[in-house]
Amino acid sequence: MHTKPKSPLSSWTSLTGCVLAVTLLLDAALSLNGLVPEQAALFPNAVAALESRASDVLPPGIALAGFVSGIALALTVIMLPMHHVYRSREARLLQERERLAAQNARLVHQAASDGLLGIANRREFERVLKLEWRRAARERQPLSLLMIDIDCFKLFNDTYGHQAGDTCLRGVADVLRTAAARPGDMVARYGGEEMVVLMPHTSVEGAMRMAERIHAMLAERALSFSASPVAQHVTVSIGVSSMLPVRNANRSVLVQQADEGLYTAKESGRNRTATMPNLRLIAPEEEPSLGSHRAQA
Structure with missing residues:
Protein backbone atom coordinates (compact mmCIF):
# COMPACT_ATOMS: atom_id res chain seq x y z
CA MET A 1 0.00 0.00 0.00
CA SER A 113 73.55 37.40 21.04
CA ASP A 114 76.43 37.66 18.64
CA GLY A 115 75.26 36.31 15.31
CA LEU A 116 78.56 34.65 14.44
CA LEU A 117 79.60 33.09 17.73
CA GLY A 118 76.28 32.43 19.43
CA ILE A 119 77.44 33.99 22.71
CA ALA A 120 76.27 37.24 24.30
CA ASN A 121 77.17 40.47 22.53
CA ARG A 122 78.74 43.53 24.11
CA ARG A 123 75.43 45.25 24.82
CA GLU A 124 74.15 42.24 26.72
CA PHE A 125 77.45 41.96 28.58
CA GLU A 126 77.20 45.57 29.76
CA ARG A 127 73.60 45.02 30.85
CA VAL A 128 74.48 41.90 32.86
CA LEU A 129 77.62 43.54 34.30
CA LYS A 130 75.45 46.33 35.71
CA LEU A 131 73.10 43.82 37.34
CA GLU A 132 75.88 41.60 38.70
CA TRP A 133 77.79 44.60 40.03
CA ARG A 134 74.76 45.70 42.06
CA ARG A 135 74.10 42.18 43.27
CA ALA A 136 77.74 41.66 44.34
CA ALA A 137 77.68 45.01 46.19
CA ARG A 138 74.45 44.04 47.95
CA GLU A 139 75.69 40.55 48.89
CA ARG A 140 79.27 41.73 49.53
CA GLN A 141 80.69 39.09 47.18
CA PRO A 142 83.65 39.38 44.76
CA LEU A 143 83.12 39.80 41.02
CA SER A 144 85.77 38.70 38.53
CA LEU A 145 86.34 39.29 34.83
CA LEU A 146 88.57 37.69 32.21
CA MET A 147 89.48 39.74 29.14
CA ILE A 148 90.60 37.33 26.40
CA ASP A 149 92.28 38.09 23.08
CA ILE A 150 93.33 35.61 20.39
CA ASP A 151 97.06 35.91 19.79
CA CYS A 152 98.12 37.17 16.36
CA PHE A 153 94.62 36.87 14.96
CA LYS A 154 95.33 39.25 12.07
CA LEU A 155 98.15 36.95 11.00
CA PHE A 156 95.76 34.00 11.23
CA ASN A 157 93.32 35.74 8.87
CA ASP A 158 96.10 36.68 6.47
CA THR A 159 97.36 33.09 6.44
CA TYR A 160 94.11 31.10 6.26
CA GLY A 161 91.49 33.60 5.12
CA HIS A 162 88.53 35.20 6.84
CA GLN A 163 86.28 32.14 6.68
CA ALA A 164 88.89 30.15 8.57
CA GLY A 165 89.17 33.12 10.93
CA ASP A 166 85.44 32.87 11.66
CA THR A 167 85.87 29.16 12.33
CA CYS A 168 88.72 29.96 14.70
CA LEU A 169 86.57 32.49 16.59
CA ARG A 170 83.77 29.95 16.95
CA GLY A 171 86.23 27.34 18.20
CA VAL A 172 87.59 29.66 20.90
CA ALA A 173 84.06 30.72 21.89
CA ASP A 174 83.11 27.04 22.24
CA VAL A 175 86.09 26.44 24.53
CA LEU A 176 85.08 29.42 26.69
CA ARG A 177 81.48 28.17 26.94
CA THR A 178 82.72 24.74 28.02
CA ALA A 179 85.16 26.16 30.56
CA ALA A 180 82.72 28.68 32.07
CA ALA A 181 79.88 26.25 32.59
CA ARG A 182 78.82 27.31 36.10
CA PRO A 183 75.38 28.87 36.55
CA GLY A 184 75.83 32.63 36.50
CA ASP A 185 79.04 32.67 34.46
CA MET A 186 78.71 34.68 31.27
CA VAL A 187 80.72 34.46 28.03
CA ALA A 188 80.43 37.41 25.65
CA ARG A 189 82.09 38.87 22.60
CA TYR A 190 83.55 42.22 23.55
CA GLY A 191 84.71 43.25 20.08
CA GLY A 192 86.67 41.79 17.16
CA GLU A 193 88.65 38.82 18.46
CA GLU A 194 88.26 39.91 22.11
CA MET A 195 85.94 37.98 24.42
CA VAL A 196 85.14 38.22 28.10
CA VAL A 197 84.08 35.86 30.86
CA LEU A 198 82.15 37.44 33.75
CA MET A 199 82.19 35.36 36.94
CA PRO A 200 80.05 36.34 39.95
CA HIS A 201 81.03 35.08 43.43
CA THR A 202 84.57 34.43 42.22
CA SER A 203 87.81 35.61 43.83
CA VAL A 204 90.99 36.46 41.97
CA GLU A 205 92.34 32.96 42.75
CA GLY A 206 89.25 31.37 41.20
CA ALA A 207 89.55 33.63 38.16
CA MET A 208 93.20 32.65 37.70
CA ARG A 209 92.25 28.95 37.84
CA MET A 210 89.60 29.57 35.18
CA ALA A 211 92.22 31.25 32.95
CA GLU A 212 94.58 28.29 33.38
CA ARG A 213 91.76 25.95 32.43
CA ILE A 214 91.09 27.91 29.24
CA HIS A 215 94.78 27.73 28.25
CA ALA A 216 94.82 23.97 28.86
CA MET A 217 91.62 23.36 26.91
CA LEU A 218 92.85 25.37 23.92
CA ALA A 219 96.10 23.39 23.92
CA GLU A 220 94.04 20.20 23.98
CA ARG A 221 91.77 21.44 21.18
CA ALA A 222 94.88 22.31 19.14
CA LEU A 223 93.35 24.57 16.51
CA SER A 224 96.09 24.62 13.89
CA PHE A 225 98.09 27.86 13.49
CA SER A 226 101.45 26.96 11.98
CA ALA A 227 102.36 30.59 11.24
CA SER A 228 101.98 31.64 14.86
CA PRO A 229 105.18 32.93 16.53
CA VAL A 230 103.86 31.64 19.85
CA ALA A 231 102.86 28.00 19.26
CA GLN A 232 101.69 25.61 16.55
CA HIS A 233 98.09 26.05 17.64
CA VAL A 234 95.75 28.92 18.43
CA THR A 235 96.52 30.57 21.76
CA VAL A 236 95.05 33.42 23.78
CA SER A 237 96.27 36.08 26.18
CA ILE A 238 94.12 36.75 29.25
CA GLY A 239 93.82 39.69 31.60
CA VAL A 240 92.23 39.08 35.00
CA SER A 241 90.41 41.56 37.20
CA SER A 242 88.66 40.84 40.49
CA MET A 243 86.95 43.28 42.84
CA LEU A 244 84.60 43.59 45.77
CA PRO A 245 82.07 45.98 44.25
CA VAL A 246 80.74 48.98 46.14
CA ARG A 247 77.29 50.36 45.43
CA ASN A 248 77.34 53.55 43.27
CA ALA A 249 81.00 52.93 42.36
CA ASN A 250 82.22 52.97 38.76
CA ARG A 251 81.93 49.41 37.45
CA SER A 252 84.02 50.27 34.37
CA VAL A 253 87.12 49.93 36.56
CA LEU A 254 86.62 46.15 36.50
CA VAL A 255 86.87 46.19 32.70
CA GLN A 256 89.77 48.66 32.67
CA GLN A 257 91.87 46.56 35.01
CA ALA A 258 91.17 43.39 33.03
CA ASP A 259 92.23 45.26 29.89
CA GLU A 260 95.44 46.38 31.62
CA GLY A 261 96.12 42.77 32.59
CA LEU A 262 95.55 41.69 28.99
CA TYR A 263 98.04 44.30 27.77
CA THR A 264 100.61 43.04 30.28
CA ALA A 265 100.08 39.43 29.15
CA LYS A 266 100.66 40.39 25.53
CA GLU A 267 103.73 42.44 26.34
CA SER A 268 105.12 39.50 28.32
CA GLY A 269 105.06 37.16 25.33
CA ARG A 270 101.41 36.15 24.81
CA ASN A 271 99.77 32.79 25.60
CA ARG A 272 99.63 33.65 29.29
CA THR A 273 97.54 35.30 31.99
CA ALA A 274 98.29 38.51 33.89
CA THR A 275 96.52 40.46 36.60
CA MET A 276 97.15 43.82 38.19
CA PRO A 277 98.94 43.44 41.56
CA ASN A 278 97.05 46.22 43.32
CA LEU A 279 93.30 45.88 42.85
CA ARG A 280 91.31 49.04 43.38
CA LEU A 281 87.86 48.57 44.87
CA ILE A 282 86.28 51.80 43.61
CA ALA A 283 86.88 54.37 40.91
CA PRO A 284 88.87 57.43 42.06
CA GLU A 285 86.17 59.84 40.89
CA GLU A 286 83.65 58.12 43.15
CA GLU A 287 85.72 58.39 46.36
CA PRO A 288 84.57 61.86 47.51
CA SER A 289 80.87 61.05 47.29
CA LEU A 290 81.37 57.69 49.01
CA GLY A 291 83.42 59.37 51.73
CA SER A 292 80.75 61.97 52.37
CA HIS A 293 78.16 59.17 52.49
CA ARG A 294 80.16 57.32 55.14
CA ALA A 295 80.63 60.55 57.09
CA GLN A 296 76.87 61.06 57.15
CA ALA A 297 76.38 57.48 58.26
Missing part, protein backbone atom coordinates in the same frame (compact mmCIF):
# COMPACT_ATOMS: atom_id res chain seq x y z
CA HIS A 2 1.49 3.30 -1.10
CA THR A 3 1.18 6.40 1.01
CA LYS A 4 0.67 9.66 -0.76
CA PRO A 5 3.45 12.11 0.19
CA LYS A 6 2.41 15.30 1.87
CA SER A 7 2.55 18.42 -0.24
CA PRO A 8 4.82 21.35 0.85
CA LEU A 9 1.70 23.47 1.31
CA SER A 10 0.22 21.03 3.86
CA SER A 11 3.54 20.84 5.75
CA TRP A 12 3.78 24.62 5.90
CA THR A 13 0.16 24.80 7.13
CA SER A 14 0.91 22.28 9.89
CA LEU A 15 4.01 24.21 10.99
CA THR A 16 2.08 27.47 11.04
CA GLY A 17 -0.64 25.85 13.13
CA CYS A 18 1.91 24.59 15.64
CA VAL A 19 3.51 28.02 15.96
CA LEU A 20 0.12 29.66 16.51
CA ALA A 21 -0.83 27.05 19.07
CA VAL A 22 2.40 27.51 21.04
CA THR A 23 2.01 31.29 20.88
CA LEU A 24 -1.54 31.03 22.14
CA LEU A 25 -0.55 28.78 25.02
CA LEU A 26 2.34 31.00 26.10
CA ASP A 27 0.17 34.12 25.85
CA ALA A 28 -2.52 32.45 27.88
CA ALA A 29 -0.06 31.20 30.48
CA LEU A 30 1.42 34.65 30.96
CA SER A 31 -2.04 36.24 31.17
CA LEU A 32 -3.20 33.67 33.68
CA ASN A 33 -0.22 34.42 35.91
CA GLY A 34 -0.53 38.18 35.60
CA LEU A 35 2.76 38.53 33.69
CA VAL A 36 1.01 40.15 30.72
CA PRO A 37 -1.97 42.51 31.24
CA GLU A 38 -5.19 41.18 29.81
CA GLN A 39 -5.46 44.23 27.53
CA ALA A 40 -1.99 43.49 26.11
CA ALA A 41 -2.71 39.88 25.32
CA LEU A 42 -2.26 38.88 21.71
CA PHE A 43 -5.47 36.89 21.65
CA PRO A 44 -7.75 38.35 24.35
CA ASN A 45 -10.84 36.35 23.31
CA ALA A 46 -8.89 33.11 23.33
CA VAL A 47 -7.37 33.98 26.68
CA ALA A 48 -10.82 34.74 28.13
CA ALA A 49 -12.09 31.40 26.87
CA LEU A 50 -9.15 29.57 28.39
CA GLU A 51 -9.47 31.34 31.73
CA SER A 52 -12.80 29.68 32.42
CA ARG A 53 -11.23 26.23 32.07
CA ALA A 54 -7.70 27.04 33.24
CA SER A 55 -8.13 25.78 36.78
CA ASP A 56 -9.12 22.33 35.50
CA VAL A 57 -6.91 22.06 32.41
CA LEU A 58 -3.72 24.06 33.18
CA PRO A 59 -3.06 25.17 36.75
CA PRO A 60 -1.23 28.54 36.89
CA GLY A 61 1.81 27.11 38.68
CA ILE A 62 2.32 24.46 36.06
CA ALA A 63 1.82 26.99 33.28
CA LEU A 64 4.45 29.30 34.75
CA ALA A 65 6.87 26.43 35.31
CA GLY A 66 6.38 25.31 31.73
CA PHE A 67 6.95 28.80 30.46
CA VAL A 68 10.15 29.23 32.49
CA SER A 69 11.36 25.79 31.40
CA GLY A 70 10.73 26.72 27.77
CA ILE A 71 12.71 29.94 28.16
CA ALA A 72 15.57 28.01 29.82
CA LEU A 73 15.53 25.44 27.03
CA ALA A 74 15.55 28.18 24.39
CA LEU A 75 18.47 29.93 26.10
CA THR A 76 20.36 26.63 26.32
CA VAL A 77 19.81 25.94 22.63
CA ILE A 78 21.03 29.44 21.77
CA MET A 79 23.93 29.73 24.25
CA LEU A 80 25.47 26.27 23.82
CA PRO A 81 26.70 26.89 20.25
CA MET A 82 27.87 30.36 21.29
CA HIS A 83 29.84 28.77 24.16
CA HIS A 84 31.51 26.36 21.76
CA VAL A 85 32.41 29.23 19.44
CA TYR A 86 33.81 31.24 22.37
CA ARG A 87 35.91 28.31 23.61
CA SER A 88 37.25 27.68 20.11
CA ARG A 89 38.13 31.35 19.67
CA GLU A 90 39.74 31.45 23.12
CA ALA A 91 41.91 28.42 22.23
CA ARG A 92 43.01 30.08 18.99
CA LEU A 93 43.85 33.30 20.84
CA LEU A 94 45.86 31.34 23.41
CA GLN A 95 47.81 29.58 20.67
CA GLU A 96 48.47 32.90 18.96
CA ARG A 97 49.64 34.43 22.24
CA GLU A 98 52.03 31.51 22.83
CA ARG A 99 53.35 31.83 19.28
CA LEU A 100 53.94 35.57 19.72
CA ALA A 101 55.63 34.98 23.09
CA ALA A 102 57.98 32.40 21.55
CA GLN A 103 58.72 34.73 18.64
CA ASN A 104 59.39 37.60 21.04
CA ALA A 105 61.74 35.38 23.07
CA ARG A 106 63.64 34.51 19.88
CA LEU A 107 63.93 38.18 18.95
CA VAL A 108 65.18 39.07 22.43
CA HIS A 109 67.75 36.27 22.24
CA GLN A 110 68.88 37.41 18.81
CA ALA A 111 69.22 41.01 20.02
CA ALA A 112 71.36 39.87 22.97
Whole structure:
Protein backbone atom coordinates (compact mmCIF):
# COMPACT_ATOMS: atom_id res chain seq x y z
CA MET A 1 0.00 0.00 0.00
CA HIS A 2 1.49 3.30 -1.10
CA THR A 3 1.18 6.40 1.01
CA LYS A 4 0.67 9.66 -0.76
CA PRO A 5 3.45 12.11 0.19
CA LYS A 6 2.41 15.30 1.87
CA SER A 7 2.55 18.42 -0.24
CA PRO A 8 4.82 21.35 0.85
CA LEU A 9 1.70 23.47 1.31
CA SER A 10 0.22 21.03 3.86
CA SER A 11 3.54 20.84 5.75
CA TRP A 12 3.78 24.62 5.90
CA THR A 13 0.16 24.80 7.13
CA SER A 14 0.91 22.28 9.89
CA LEU A 15 4.01 24.21 10.99
CA THR A 16 2.08 27.47 11.04
CA GLY A 17 -0.64 25.85 13.13
CA CYS A 18 1.91 24.59 15.64
CA VAL A 19 3.51 28.02 15.96
CA LEU A 20 0.12 29.66 16.51
CA ALA A 21 -0.83 27.05 19.07
CA VAL A 22 2.40 27.51 21.04
CA THR A 23 2.01 31.29 20.88
CA LEU A 24 -1.54 31.03 22.14
CA LEU A 25 -0.55 28.78 25.02
CA LEU A 26 2.34 31.00 26.10
CA ASP A 27 0.17 34.12 25.85
CA ALA A 28 -2.52 32.45 27.88
CA ALA A 29 -0.06 31.20 30.48
CA LEU A 30 1.42 34.65 30.96
CA SER A 31 -2.04 36.24 31.17
CA LEU A 32 -3.20 33.67 33.68
CA ASN A 33 -0.22 34.42 35.91
CA GLY A 34 -0.53 38.18 35.60
CA LEU A 35 2.76 38.53 33.69
CA VAL A 36 1.01 40.15 30.72
CA PRO A 37 -1.97 42.51 31.24
CA GLU A 38 -5.19 41.18 29.81
CA GLN A 39 -5.46 44.23 27.53
CA ALA A 40 -1.99 43.49 26.11
CA ALA A 41 -2.71 39.88 25.32
CA LEU A 42 -2.26 38.88 21.71
CA PHE A 43 -5.47 36.89 21.65
CA PRO A 44 -7.75 38.35 24.35
CA ASN A 45 -10.84 36.35 23.31
CA ALA A 46 -8.89 33.11 23.33
CA VAL A 47 -7.37 33.98 26.68
CA ALA A 48 -10.82 34.74 28.13
CA ALA A 49 -12.09 31.40 26.87
CA LEU A 50 -9.15 29.57 28.39
CA GLU A 51 -9.47 31.34 31.73
CA SER A 52 -12.80 29.68 32.42
CA ARG A 53 -11.23 26.23 32.07
CA ALA A 54 -7.70 27.04 33.24
CA SER A 55 -8.13 25.78 36.78
CA ASP A 56 -9.12 22.33 35.50
CA VAL A 57 -6.91 22.06 32.41
CA LEU A 58 -3.72 24.06 33.18
CA PRO A 59 -3.06 25.17 36.75
CA PRO A 60 -1.23 28.54 36.89
CA GLY A 61 1.81 27.11 38.68
CA ILE A 62 2.32 24.46 36.06
CA ALA A 63 1.82 26.99 33.28
CA LEU A 64 4.45 29.30 34.75
CA ALA A 65 6.87 26.43 35.31
CA GLY A 66 6.38 25.31 31.73
CA PHE A 67 6.95 28.80 30.46
CA VAL A 68 10.15 29.23 32.49
CA SER A 69 11.36 25.79 31.40
CA GLY A 70 10.73 26.72 27.77
CA ILE A 71 12.71 29.94 28.16
CA ALA A 72 15.57 28.01 29.82
CA LEU A 73 15.53 25.44 27.03
CA ALA A 74 15.55 28.18 24.39
CA LEU A 75 18.47 29.93 26.10
CA THR A 76 20.36 26.63 26.32
CA VAL A 77 19.81 25.94 22.63
CA ILE A 78 21.03 29.44 21.77
CA MET A 79 23.93 29.73 24.25
CA LEU A 80 25.47 26.27 23.82
CA PRO A 81 26.70 26.89 20.25
CA MET A 82 27.87 30.36 21.29
CA HIS A 83 29.84 28.77 24.16
CA HIS A 84 31.51 26.36 21.76
CA VAL A 85 32.41 29.23 19.44
CA TYR A 86 33.81 31.24 22.37
CA ARG A 87 35.91 28.31 23.61
CA SER A 88 37.25 27.68 20.11
CA ARG A 89 38.13 31.35 19.67
CA GLU A 90 39.74 31.45 23.12
CA ALA A 91 41.91 28.42 22.23
CA ARG A 92 43.01 30.08 18.99
CA LEU A 93 43.85 33.30 20.84
CA LEU A 94 45.86 31.34 23.41
CA GLN A 95 47.81 29.58 20.67
CA GLU A 96 48.47 32.90 18.96
CA ARG A 97 49.64 34.43 22.24
CA GLU A 98 52.03 31.51 22.83
CA ARG A 99 53.35 31.83 19.28
CA LEU A 100 53.94 35.57 19.72
CA ALA A 101 55.63 34.98 23.09
CA ALA A 102 57.98 32.40 21.55
CA GLN A 103 58.72 34.73 18.64
CA ASN A 104 59.39 37.60 21.04
CA ALA A 105 61.74 35.38 23.07
CA ARG A 106 63.64 34.51 19.88
CA LEU A 107 63.93 38.18 18.95
CA VAL A 108 65.18 39.07 22.43
CA HIS A 109 67.75 36.27 22.24
CA GLN A 110 68.88 37.41 18.81
CA ALA A 111 69.22 41.01 20.02
CA ALA A 112 71.36 39.87 22.97
CA SER A 113 73.55 37.40 21.04
CA ASP A 114 76.43 37.66 18.64
CA GLY A 115 75.26 36.31 15.31
CA LEU A 116 78.56 34.65 14.44
CA LEU A 117 79.60 33.09 17.73
CA GLY A 118 76.28 32.43 19.43
CA ILE A 119 77.44 33.99 22.71
CA ALA A 120 76.27 37.24 24.30
CA ASN A 121 77.17 40.47 22.53
CA ARG A 122 78.74 43.53 24.11
CA ARG A 123 75.43 45.25 24.82
CA GLU A 124 74.15 42.24 26.72
CA PHE A 125 77.45 41.96 28.58
CA GLU A 126 77.20 45.57 29.76
CA ARG A 127 73.60 45.02 30.85
CA VAL A 128 74.48 41.90 32.86
CA LEU A 129 77.62 43.54 34.30
CA LYS A 130 75.45 46.33 35.71
CA LEU A 131 73.10 43.82 37.34
CA GLU A 132 75.88 41.60 38.70
CA TRP A 133 77.79 44.60 40.03
CA ARG A 134 74.76 45.70 42.06
CA ARG A 135 74.10 42.18 43.27
CA ALA A 136 77.74 41.66 44.34
CA ALA A 137 77.68 45.01 46.19
CA ARG A 138 74.45 44.04 47.95
CA GLU A 139 75.69 40.55 48.89
CA ARG A 140 79.27 41.73 49.53
CA GLN A 141 80.69 39.09 47.18
CA PRO A 142 83.65 39.38 44.76
CA LEU A 143 83.12 39.80 41.02
CA SER A 144 85.77 38.70 38.53
CA LEU A 145 86.34 39.29 34.83
CA LEU A 146 88.57 37.69 32.21
CA MET A 147 89.48 39.74 29.14
CA ILE A 148 90.60 37.33 26.40
CA ASP A 149 92.28 38.09 23.08
CA ILE A 150 93.33 35.61 20.39
CA ASP A 151 97.06 35.91 19.79
CA CYS A 152 98.12 37.17 16.36
CA PHE A 153 94.62 36.87 14.96
CA LYS A 154 95.33 39.25 12.07
CA LEU A 155 98.15 36.95 11.00
CA PHE A 156 95.76 34.00 11.23
CA ASN A 157 93.32 35.74 8.87
CA ASP A 158 96.10 36.68 6.47
CA THR A 159 97.36 33.09 6.44
CA TYR A 160 94.11 31.10 6.26
CA GLY A 161 91.49 33.60 5.12
CA HIS A 162 88.53 35.20 6.84
CA GLN A 163 86.28 32.14 6.68
CA ALA A 164 88.89 30.15 8.57
CA GLY A 165 89.17 33.12 10.93
CA ASP A 166 85.44 32.87 11.66
CA THR A 167 85.87 29.16 12.33
CA CYS A 168 88.72 29.96 14.70
CA LEU A 169 86.57 32.49 16.59
CA ARG A 170 83.77 29.95 16.95
CA GLY A 171 86.23 27.34 18.20
CA VAL A 172 87.59 29.66 20.90
CA ALA A 173 84.06 30.72 21.89
CA ASP A 174 83.11 27.04 22.24
CA VAL A 175 86.09 26.44 24.53
CA LEU A 176 85.08 29.42 26.69
CA ARG A 177 81.48 28.17 26.94
CA THR A 178 82.72 24.74 28.02
CA ALA A 179 85.16 26.16 30.56
CA ALA A 180 82.72 28.68 32.07
CA ALA A 181 79.88 26.25 32.59
CA ARG A 182 78.82 27.31 36.10
CA PRO A 183 75.38 28.87 36.55
CA GLY A 184 75.83 32.63 36.50
CA ASP A 185 79.04 32.67 34.46
CA MET A 186 78.71 34.68 31.27
CA VAL A 187 80.72 34.46 28.03
CA ALA A 188 80.43 37.41 25.65
CA ARG A 189 82.09 38.87 22.60
CA TYR A 190 83.55 42.22 23.55
CA GLY A 191 84.71 43.25 20.08
CA GLY A 192 86.67 41.79 17.16
CA GLU A 193 88.65 38.82 18.46
CA GLU A 194 88.26 39.91 22.11
CA MET A 195 85.94 37.98 24.42
CA VAL A 196 85.14 38.22 28.10
CA VAL A 197 84.08 35.86 30.86
CA LEU A 198 82.15 37.44 33.75
CA MET A 199 82.19 35.36 36.94
CA PRO A 200 80.05 36.34 39.95
CA HIS A 201 81.03 35.08 43.43
CA THR A 202 84.57 34.43 42.22
CA SER A 203 87.81 35.61 43.83
CA VAL A 204 90.99 36.46 41.97
CA GLU A 205 92.34 32.96 42.75
CA GLY A 206 89.25 31.37 41.20
CA ALA A 207 89.55 33.63 38.16
CA MET A 208 93.20 32.65 37.70
CA ARG A 209 92.25 28.95 37.84
CA MET A 210 89.60 29.57 35.18
CA ALA A 211 92.22 31.25 32.95
CA GLU A 212 94.58 28.29 33.38
CA ARG A 213 91.76 25.95 32.43
CA ILE A 214 91.09 27.91 29.24
CA HIS A 215 94.78 27.73 28.25
CA ALA A 216 94.82 23.97 28.86
CA MET A 217 91.62 23.36 26.91
CA LEU A 218 92.85 25.37 23.92
CA ALA A 219 96.10 23.39 23.92
CA GLU A 220 94.04 20.20 23.98
CA ARG A 221 91.77 21.44 21.18
CA ALA A 222 94.88 22.31 19.14
CA LEU A 223 93.35 24.57 16.51
CA SER A 224 96.09 24.62 13.89
CA PHE A 225 98.09 27.86 13.49
CA SER A 226 101.45 26.96 11.98
CA ALA A 227 102.36 30.59 11.24
CA SER A 228 101.98 31.64 14.86
CA PRO A 229 105.18 32.93 16.53
CA VAL A 230 103.86 31.64 19.85
CA ALA A 231 102.86 28.00 19.26
CA GLN A 232 101.69 25.61 16.55
CA HIS A 233 98.09 26.05 17.64
CA VAL A 234 95.75 28.92 18.43
CA THR A 235 96.52 30.57 21.76
CA VAL A 236 95.05 33.42 23.78
CA SER A 237 96.27 36.08 26.18
CA ILE A 238 94.12 36.75 29.25
CA GLY A 239 93.82 39.69 31.60
CA VAL A 240 92.23 39.08 35.00
CA SER A 241 90.41 41.56 37.20
CA SER A 242 88.66 40.84 40.49
CA MET A 243 86.95 43.28 42.84
CA LEU A 244 84.60 43.59 45.77
CA PRO A 245 82.07 45.98 44.25
CA VAL A 246 80.74 48.98 46.14
CA ARG A 247 77.29 50.36 45.43
CA ASN A 248 77.34 53.55 43.27
CA ALA A 249 81.00 52.93 42.36
CA ASN A 250 82.22 52.97 38.76
CA ARG A 251 81.93 49.41 37.45
CA SER A 252 84.02 50.27 34.37
CA VAL A 253 87.12 49.93 36.56
CA LEU A 254 86.62 46.15 36.50
CA VAL A 255 86.87 46.19 32.70
CA GLN A 256 89.77 48.66 32.67
CA GLN A 257 91.87 46.56 35.01
CA ALA A 258 91.17 43.39 33.03
CA ASP A 259 92.23 45.26 29.89
CA GLU A 260 95.44 46.38 31.62
CA GLY A 261 96.12 42.77 32.59
CA LEU A 262 95.55 41.69 28.99
CA TYR A 263 98.04 44.30 27.77
CA THR A 264 100.61 43.04 30.28
CA ALA A 265 100.08 39.43 29.15
CA LYS A 266 100.66 40.39 25.53
CA GLU A 267 103.73 42.44 26.34
CA SER A 268 105.12 39.50 28.32
CA GLY A 269 105.06 37.16 25.33
CA ARG A 270 101.41 36.15 24.81
CA ASN A 271 99.77 32.79 25.60
CA ARG A 272 99.63 33.65 29.29
CA THR A 273 97.54 35.30 31.99
CA ALA A 274 98.29 38.51 33.89
CA THR A 275 96.52 40.46 36.60
CA MET A 276 97.15 43.82 38.19
CA PRO A 277 98.94 43.44 41.56
CA ASN A 278 97.05 46.22 43.32
CA LEU A 279 93.30 45.88 42.85
CA ARG A 280 91.31 49.04 43.38
CA LEU A 281 87.86 48.57 44.87
CA ILE A 282 86.28 51.80 43.61
CA ALA A 283 86.88 54.37 40.91
CA PRO A 284 88.87 57.43 42.06
CA GLU A 285 86.17 59.84 40.89
CA GLU A 286 83.65 58.12 43.15
CA GLU A 287 85.72 58.39 46.36
CA PRO A 288 84.57 61.86 47.51
CA SER A 289 80.87 61.05 47.29
CA LEU A 290 81.37 57.69 49.01
CA GLY A 291 83.42 59.37 51.73
CA SER A 292 80.75 61.97 52.37
CA HIS A 293 78.16 59.17 52.49
CA ARG A 294 80.16 57.32 55.14
CA ALA A 295 80.63 60.55 57.09
CA GLN A 296 76.87 61.06 57.15
CA ALA A 297 76.38 57.48 58.26
